[in-house]
Structures are given as structure tokens and as C-alpha cells.
Amino acid sequence: MTTRHSIQLILVIYFNNVVTQHGGEAINCGKGFYLGTNRTCVDDNECGENEAESSALCGTNTECHNTIGSFYCTCKKGYASESGETNFTTMIHCRDINECETDPCGSNATCTNKFGEFECTCNEGFITTNGERSFTDKTVTQCRDIDECETDPCGSNATCTNSVGDFECTCNEGFVSTTGERTFTDKTITQCQDIDECETDLCGSNATCTNMIGSFSCTCSEGFVSIPGGGPFGNKNVKQLCIADMCKDAVGTCGPNADCSMTMEQAICSCRTGFTSTTGESTFTDKAKTQCKDKDECQDTVAACGHNASCNNTMGGFNCTCDEGFASSIEGSNRAINCQDLMLLRPRSSSLQDIDVFTNQYFSSLSKIEDRHSEMFRKLVSNFLEQMEKHTLALANTLGHEEMKNLSTNGFDVNMQAIRNSTIPKGGRTKLSTSRNSMDISWNNVAGNEKFDVAAAALISYKELDSLMKDNQLDSGEKLELISEVVTAAVTNKVKENPYDPVILTFENKKHSNKKVKCVYWDSSVAAWSIQGCSLRDSNVTVTVCSCTHLSSFAVLMALHDIGEIHSFNLYVITTVGIILSLVCLFISILTFILCRSIKSVRTTIHTHLCVSLFLAEFLFLVGISRTENKTSCAIIAGLLHYLFLACFSWMLLEGIQLYLMVVKVFNANSMRLRYMCLFGYGFPLLVVTISAAVYSEGYGTDRYCWLSLKSGFLWAFIAPVCVIILVNAGFFILTVWRLVNKFSSLNPDMSELKKVRAFTFTAIAQLCLLGCTWIFGMLHFQENTIVMAYVFTVINSLQGAFIFILHCLFNKQVRDEYSKAFIRVCQMKKASKYSEFSTFSTQGLKSTNETGM
Structure with a gap:
């Protein structure tokens, strides 16, 4: 037998079934297979083509699952076999599972079992978190309480109180339910209606009751007053009576300068503020024995007005005024005031409002000082000008780059401008003007340094200060007559000295003078007017033009007093x-x-x-x-x-x-x-x-x-x-x-x-x-x-x-010798450097000649 004509026998194992093949063709198929048209084994679908065939094989409420060469059965979802098997091949009937026995819905929900399934629904007063009517997975969906009070379920004149799964309504005070129940839940059946309190005698005699929606009011009859209280009343929990009003004629009952109040039994009299009884009693009932006389609060000035103040007694009161050199934000009647030393007075902030309040306080206090030549007055003026400059500049520093602002109050006018980020505007100068005065200044004078964050200039014109200072004189003792407003030219540069680029100030003359005109400035170091550093440029009937410069010095270190501007x-x-x-x-x-x-x-x-x-x-x-x-x-x-x-x-x-x-x-x-x-x-x-x-x-x-x-x-x-x-x-x-x-x-x-x-x-x-x-x-x-x-x-x-x-x-000869040696070494190094360069150049030239043969 040759290999070509040999008979091949192949044994193939499919799921414990043996199929014999001869020459590549099937002779007989195993269980679960059938012989196809091309003589091959094909898997047999035991489950059939529809549910009826499947149920006939496996039983009711089952599902059939075909496999290669075989099959198996399972119960449908929600069903289980009586034997507890999950997979089986013999006909078994599957019974329904009651899922509600395992509490699959959670709290505030009701479970309803169905054939092969179940569903959860929220109890009354609850709703699902996802808004669906029912659910099956409590890990995803729960039942939350419905706040019925959000929908106004109680109606008017009632209060709704929500509770878990429920709510209740109660009528407001002064109302009662139409059914007589204390609480209710259905406003279509029960409403809250007003109680007519006046049907019962809540006001008592000598009073008239007026019913109102939800409440009532009692009013005493003419000639009577309620006790306690003294006016209309309507609180049924507080017993009040209407008695004859003896305080209707307070003067007739208590006398002048007294207040009258009623009690259950009689009228009580007490002296008004600023008065005291002749007997020293705080209250009295017989005006024939006791009267109210004026109280002299000024007997103790400190107690009445505080320190540094004067007291003036008036009928039933008193007035306080601060002493010279002191000021208060409030001066008036019947109260102690805090009189602050003007030298320590400062604006509360650098806002225009606070600076204006400060100015008014200062001018008011300065006007009360009789001796305008006194050292105290002159020092107070210096302090005022310094504070105005400081706080006005702080206000100006808030402006944007090249922003200019005009401000005006009852006490002063101010024009200010600022520049930022080390940027000098084109032209290099600025001109600030108020209603009567102007200032022309270089921005270099304002800034002082080449680099700056912000530089600001301000011109302040005072409307009343010239009248307060008209009696002052020059530091030399010469009498002075001011013909213009007093102004402050303020810049952020603390070193204000620049004699080569002075500040030009133009004043409008408030009055004309035939005398010689001088330009002066207030020297705070000596608290007097001075002409040092200021010169007159031009003057006519209407205006005066001045040029001013001021400087400081190193000598401040040891000077036991402020050095003036003169030197x-x-x-x-x-x-x-x-x-x-x-x-x-x-x-x-x-x-x-x-x-x-x-x-x-x-x-x-x-x-x-x-x-x-x-x-x-x-x-x-x-x-x-x-x-x-x-x-x-x-x-x-x-x-x-x-x-x-x-x-x-x-x-x-x-x-x-x-x-x-x-x-x-x-x-x-x-x-x-x-x-x-x-x-x-x-x-x-x-x-x-x-x-x-x-x-x-x-x-x-x-x-x-x-x-x-x-x-x-x-x-x-x-x-x-x-x-x-x-x-x-x-x-x-x-x-x-x-x-x-x-x-x-x-x-x-x-x-x-x-x-x-x-x-x-x-x-x-x-x-x-x-x-x-x-x-x-x-x-x-x-x-x-x-x-x-x-x-x-x-x-x-x-x-x-x-x-x-x-x-x-x-x-020092040794040091001079060292200097000489150092100088010689430097010179030698320079010569050696030149020689080295020449030698290197010559050597390289020679080497090049030798190498090239030229």
C-alpha cells in the first residue's frame, strides 16, 4: 500500500462526541450535530427558533441558551427555580421572586412586586430626586420631602409649617378657622377669618374699641389718658386703664419748666433738663410747695464743657466755646465739647470733605484770637499752612497721569495736577489757576528726581485767611498790608530749591494800593512774613506777578532752632x-x-x-x-x-x-x-x-x-x-x-x-x-x-x-611713596603692554617669512 492510495482515518473529538470521517467526508455526526448537505456536521440549535419551542424544552418563565453541540436553561430575570439551580437542561418551571421582601426602595417609598420585576414609588408628601414617577435602583434615586409651604397651601391670614412628608396650617393671631379646628391642611374646606375682639370688653370703661383686620385698638375717651402707656393701646395681654388726664394742662398742674406724667393715682411732676426743683426733689406733686428754677451748669465749667473751654449759662441750658488756640468740631448748647489744641489739630483724612472741615474749624478758631501779633497766632498759622500743604498733596497724589482737577469749598479753592512713571509732559511746565491766582512752575521743580512714581503740584487759594492775617508784619518788623489772597504753592519735591528756575505766581489784587508793592512768603521757621527768596516781577492796578525760590542746608544737624530761608x-x-x-x-x-x-x-x-x-x-x-x-x-x-x-x-x-x-x-x-x-x-x-x-x-x-x-x-x-x-x-x-x-x-x-x-x-x-x-x-x-x-x-x-x-x-611720606610706586607700576604696565604687542607682531611677521620662503 502506497502513500497515495492509503486510507486516512481521522478521529475528531467535539464535546465528547465522536465523528468518523473517510476521505475527508463525514459518515456519522455525534449528538447535538446533524449531517449537512455538503456532508459536514453542523451544530443543532436545540432551543428552537421561537420562545414557544424554547419553553417547550426548558419550561415556563425560562430562557434557553444554545451552545455548540448542546444547550442550557436559565430562569428569566425576576424568577427562580424551585431547586435553586441557575443553569439546567431538564424542564423546570420557574416561579416569580418577590423583590419587595428585601426593601429595595429605601425610606419614604413603597415597593410593588410584579411578575419578574418590581417598582418603587414615593409616599405621599415625597418626590423622587430625579423627578421620575417610579424607580427600581435606590442607590441612584431616593425620595425627598416636598415642601408644600412653597405653594401657599394655607391661604391668606394663615401660617404654613412644613414637616417630613406633611404640612399643617394655623391661623395667625387675630384670626380663627372657619371649621373651628386649630390646624388644617385643605384651604378649600377651611379658611382663616378675622376675630372681632370688640365683641368682648377688652378696652374697659372710658375707652372706645376699634376692630381691625387681625387686631384691635383702644382709644381713651376725651379727657382721659391710658395708664400705663399714655396713648392708644391694643394689647389684650397688658391691662390698661383710662383715667382722667390731669396733665392735659401741664402748666396748671405742675407749673412752668416742668414735665407732667400720669400714674394710676395722680399726676407726677419733674423739672425739665436745665432746671432744678426748689426743694431738691427729683419729682413732686404739689406746685405750690415746689417749683422749677434755672440750673446754673456753669458753676462747674469743666463738667459742663470739658477742658480748654468757656461756659455761658442760659435759661434752661448753657453754651460752650473753646478758648483761644483751641478748636472743636462741635460747639453749641447743653453739651460738653472736646476742645483740641489747634497745633495738634489735623484733618481726619486727605479727602476734600475732611480738609474743608479742618479749614472751617481752623478759621473759626483763628477769628476768635484777639491778638493777631502774638507768637501763638503766628505759630498756629504756620501749622495750618503746613497741614494744608501736606494733605492737599496727598489728595493730588491720587490723580492719574497729567490729570488736572479743580476743587472749591467755602474756605478755599484748589487746582492740582499730577504726573506719573517718570514721564515729564511735553513743554516741561504746568500752569495751575484758581479763580483769582495762578502758578507757573517747571515739572523738574515738582518732581525733583529723574525717576519717580508720582509727582504732583497744587495751588491753594484761601478765601478768608488774608483778612485774618491783615494785621501781621514782616520779620523785620515792617507793617504789612495784604492786597491779595493768601496762597500755598505745594509740590511733592521736598527739596523745593531751584534758584535757576523759580516759581512764577500771579495774584489778582483785591484792592489797589499806591504804596510800594512787595512779594512776601510765610516763613514757618520764624512764623512771620518774609521777602527773602521772593522778588517782584510786575504789578499794576489789577494783578501782581512774583518770582520765588527757597532752599535748605546741611547746618540743620547742629542748629538748635529752625534755620530760616535767608541763607x-x-x-x-x-x-x-x-x-x-x-x-x-x-x-x-x-x-x-x-x-x-x-x-x-x-x-x-x-x-x-x-x-x-x-x-x-x-x-x-x-x-x-x-x-x-x-x-x-x-x-x-x-x-x-x-x-x-x-x-x-x-x-x-x-x-x-x-x-x-x-x-x-x-x-x-x-x-x-x-x-x-x-x-x-x-x-x-x-x-x-x-x-x-x-x-x-x-x-x-x-x-x-x-x-x-x-x-x-x-x-x-x-x-x-x-x-x-x-x-x-x-x-x-x-x-x-x-x-x-x-x-x-x-x-x-x-x-x-x-x-x-x-x-x-x-x-x-x-x-x-x-x-x-x-x-x-x-x-x-x-x-x-x-x-x-x-x-x-x-x-x-x-x-x-x-x-x-x-x-x-x-x-604722609610713606603713603606718597606708595602712590608713586603704584603710579610707576601702572606706567610700566602700559609700556610693557605696548612693547609686547610690537614684539608679537614682529615675531609673527618673521615666522611668516621663514615659512613661505619669501
Whole structure:
């Protein structure tokens, strides 16, 4: 038998049924299969083609599932077999499952079982959360309570009260249900109707009852009054009676200036406010024995009006007025008032309304002061002008870029404008005008700095201030007659000085004068009119044109009083130029003391710390002394200046001690240790500043400068330590000079006396400046006639850094030698650099020639 004609027998197993094939064709199919037309075995669908055939095979309420070569039966959803089987192949009848036995609906719902299924419906008073009528899955849908009260189920004059699954209605007070029931739920059957309370005697005798919807009212008959209460009544829970009204004629019953009230039994009399009974009783019943007389409240002025006020008694009352120099927001009758010192009076805020209230209070108080030449009056005017400038600028700072606003009140007119973000408008100037006056000013004068967030200018014209100040005079004593309104020209730039670009003010003359016209400004430092810094440009019958500039100075550090404007520009220029020069010299000196090793010693260490302290102090003074815009930052600047200048004096004292040890105690010259020097040089100033700030923190920063206040003598927190250090240094200076005289006398005998005197004088003056003794010139500037001391102080002390550089650097041979060496090294480096470049170029050219053979 060959492979080609061999008979192939293949055994195939399908679900435990064997099919025999011969030559690729089926001979007999197993159970669950039948032989198809192409002689292949095809799966037999035992379940049939319809539900009837399926039920005939499996039973009622079943489902038949055909499989390959077989089938199985299951009960329909909602049905179960009696045996509990889920899959079966014999005919079984499935019975209905009662799902409601397992509470599938949750609370507030009713379950209804059906053949093969169930459904849940919400109980009465509840509704499904999804709005459907019924549901089958309680995890998705629940029954929530219906608030029947939202649909007004009770009708009018009733109150609805909702409860879980239900509600109830109750009639409002004064109403009763038509069925007599206390509560009800069906308004179509039961309503609330009004109770006629007047059917019962609720008002009593001598009264008339008036029924109203839901209530009633009782009114006493003519000549009677209700007790208690005194008027119509209608509260049935409070018993009231109508009795004869004896207070109808109050004067006849109680007499004049008395109030009458009724009780159950009689009329009670009491004196009105401002009166007291002749017997001292608070109440009385017999006017023949007791009367009401005027009470004199002004016997105790403080109790009646408060402090700093005067009391004026009137019939039945009193009037209070504040004393001169004091003001109150309220002045009037029968009440104590708070009279505040005008010097402490401030607007509540920078709003126009609060500034206007402040102005009215101030003008009213100033008008009551009889002596307009008094120092108190002039200081009050200064305070008023300063506060108006400060708060008006705060209001102007709220404006947008180039926004201009005109405001007017009964007391003043103001025109203001602001610019922002360091942007100067085209033209560089602005003109502000009120009804009678105008101001032409440069924006550079307004801003002050190249960079700014906001810069504002304001022109304030006061409508009544000129009449209040008409009796004042110039600071020189010359009588003054004002012919225009008083104005304030306010700018955000605290350093208002610019003599090269003055402010132009134009005034409308309120009256014409044949006398010589002058332009004046109010100098707050002396509280008087002054012509300094102001000049007349033009004047005619209608207008006057003025040009004004004002400046400040470095001399404010030691001045025991405010420096006037008369010498401000000169002192300002001296201060600025001197400090800038000193800062440069101090910087060079610090580098010299640090880098020059040949001069390293205790002296150069002290020099270094002194220069650093003085450099920081003068730099902070230059950039921060006028930064008064923010009170907190100004106080911090003042505290730092206090600390740094005291540190300068501390190191100056160490300079004096070291000089004494070098010249007098030669053998102890190097006994000072750095840690102890730093402890004193920086610790002593810190101690003084800490104590000063703890005792009087308000003393740091003023309205004009970021320095110590002159009030309460707080400036002595700086001057007192300075005086002590100056006195000690003066002692060291005298001893040092005395020893130097002996040393000069023992020098080369061939040196002429003139040279010795010249050398001695120069050394003494230089050392005097170094040790800070020249600060005494600042303390000698007590009055205006000592202004020369301010000049001497400003010149010498602003150049102190330059003096240190000259004395310890330029006049020191070792330092000069180091400077020469450094200069020579720099020159040699430049020459070497040039030579190196030339050599490199030549070598490269030679190499190129050798390589190319040219």
C-alpha cells in the first residue's frame, strides 16, 4: 500500500462526541450535530427558533441558551427555580421572586412586586430626586420631602409649617378657622377669618374699641389718658386703664419748666433738663410747695464743657466755646465739647470733605484770637499752612497721569495736577489757576528726581485767611498790608530749591494800593512774613506777578532752632559740593588704609573705621535728609544718621586717645586692641540710639528733615554725647599740642621760627578738624545773628573727609611713596603692554617669512 492510495482515518473529538470521517467526508455526526448537505456536521440549535419551542424544552418563565453541540436553561430575570439551580437542561418551571421582601426602595417609598420585576414609588408628601414617577435602583434615586409651604397651601391670614412628608396650617393671631379646628391642611374646606375682639370688653370703661383686620385698638375717651402707656393701646395681654388726664394742662398742674406724667393715682411732676426743683426733689406733686428754677451748669465749667473751654449759662441750658488756640468740631448748647489744641489739630483724612472741615474749624478758631501779633497766632498759622500743604498733596497724589482737577469749598479753592512713571509732559511746565491766582512752575521743580512714581503740584487759594492775617508784619518788623489772597504753592519735591528756575505766581489784587508793592512768603521757621527768596516781577492796578525760590542746608544737624530761608541757598551749595568732595576723598582714603601694607598700624585701623562711618553718614545725609514723604522711612533714616554720626564721634575719640598715647605715652602706643575699639566705636552709639528710641521714638523725623526733632529737647540725645566727646578730645588736643610744642622746639635749631610756627599751626588746625572739635561751631548757632557760625560749621564739616585725606594720605611720606610706586607700576604696565604687542607682531611677521620662503 502506497502513500497515495492509503486510507486516512481521522478521529475528531467535539464535546465528547465522536465523528468518523473517510476521505475527508463525514459518515456519522455525534449528538447535538446533524449531517449537512455538503456532508459536514453542523451544530443543532436545540432551543428552537421561537420562545414557544424554547419553553417547550426548558419550561415556563425560562430562557434557553444554545451552545455548540448542546444547550442550557436559565430562569428569566425576576424568577427562580424551585431547586435553586441557575443553569439546567431538564424542564423546570420557574416561579416569580418577590423583590419587595428585601426593601429595595429605601425610606419614604413603597415597593410593588410584579411578575419578574418590581417598582418603587414615593409616599405621599415625597418626590423622587430625579423627578421620575417610579424607580427600581435606590442607590441612584431616593425620595425627598416636598415642601408644600412653597405653594401657599394655607391661604391668606394663615401660617404654613412644613414637616417630613406633611404640612399643617394655623391661623395667625387675630384670626380663627372657619371649621373651628386649630390646624388644617385643605384651604378649600377651611379658611382663616378675622376675630372681632370688640365683641368682648377688652378696652374697659372710658375707652372706645376699634376692630381691625387681625387686631384691635383702644382709644381713651376725651379727657382721659391710658395708664400705663399714655396713648392708644391694643394689647389684650397688658391691662390698661383710662383715667382722667390731669396733665392735659401741664402748666396748671405742675407749673412752668416742668414735665407732667400720669400714674394710676395722680399726676407726677419733674423739672425739665436745665432746671432744678426748689426743694431738691427729683419729682413732686404739689406746685405750690415746689417749683422749677434755672440750673446754673456753669458753676462747674469743666463738667459742663470739658477742658480748654468757656461756659455761658442760659435759661434752661448753657453754651460752650473753646478758648483761644483751641478748636472743636462741635460747639453749641447743653453739651460738653472736646476742645483740641489747634497745633495738634489735623484733618481726619486727605479727602476734600475732611480738609474743608479742618479749614472751617481752623478759621473759626483763628477769628476768635484777639491778638493777631502774638507768637501763638503766628505759630498756629504756620501749622495750618503746613497741614494744608501736606494733605492737599496727598489728595493730588491720587490723580492719574497729567490729570488736572479743580476743587472749591467755602474756605478755599484748589487746582492740582499730577504726573506719573517718570514721564515729564511735553513743554516741561504746568500752569495751575484758581479763580483769582495762578502758578507757573517747571515739572523738574515738582518732581525733583529723574525717576519717580508720582509727582504732583497744587495751588491753594484761601478765601478768608488774608483778612485774618491783615494785621501781621514782616520779620523785620515792617507793617504789612495784604492786597491779595493768601496762597500755598505745594509740590511733592521736598527739596523745593531751584534758584535757576523759580516759581512764577500771579495774584489778582483785591484792592489797589499806591504804596510800594512787595512779594512776601510765610516763613514757618520764624512764623512771620518774609521777602527773602521772593522778588517782584510786575504789578499794576489789577494783578501782581512774583518770582520765588527757597532752599535748605546741611547746618540743620547742629542748629538748635529752625534755620530760616535767608541763607539757605549758600549753605545748600556749600553742603552739596563739600560732601561730594569728601565722599571721593574718603573712598580713596579707605582704599589707601586697606591696601598700603607699609602703613598698617592701630592708627590706620582707627582711620579706616572712622572713614567708613563718616562715608556712610555723609552719603546717607546727602540722599536721605529731605526724604520726608514717608514717616516710617524718614524715622529710620533719622535713626541711622544719629547712629552713624555718633559712630564717627566714637572713632574720633579713639583717634584722640591713640594720638595721646603716641605723643604723650610713647611706650603704650600699640596697647589698644581691635575688639575693644570696635565694641566702643559701634556699641556706644547703638546704646545711645536704643535708649533714645525707647524713651521718645516720635523724636526721629520732622516735617522738613529726616533728623532729630527740636521738640522736647530731643536733639540733645545727639548733642550731649557730642559735647562729652568734644570736651574729652579737647583735653587730649591740649596735651598733644603742648607736647608737640616741646617737640618742635627740639627740632633742627637752624629751622627758622617762622617755619616752626607755620608747621605747628597747620598740624594743630588739621588735628582740630580731625578730632571733631569744629562741631562746636554748629552748637554756637543759637540765633539768627549767629548765622556766621552755621557757615563756618558747614564749610569745615562738609570738607572733613577731604581734611582726613590730606592729613593722613597726602602729607604722609610713606603713603606718597606708595602712590608713586603704584603710579610707576601702572606706567610700566602700559609700556610693557605696548612693547609686547610690537614684539608679537614682529615675531609673527618673521615666522611668516621663514615659512613661505619669501
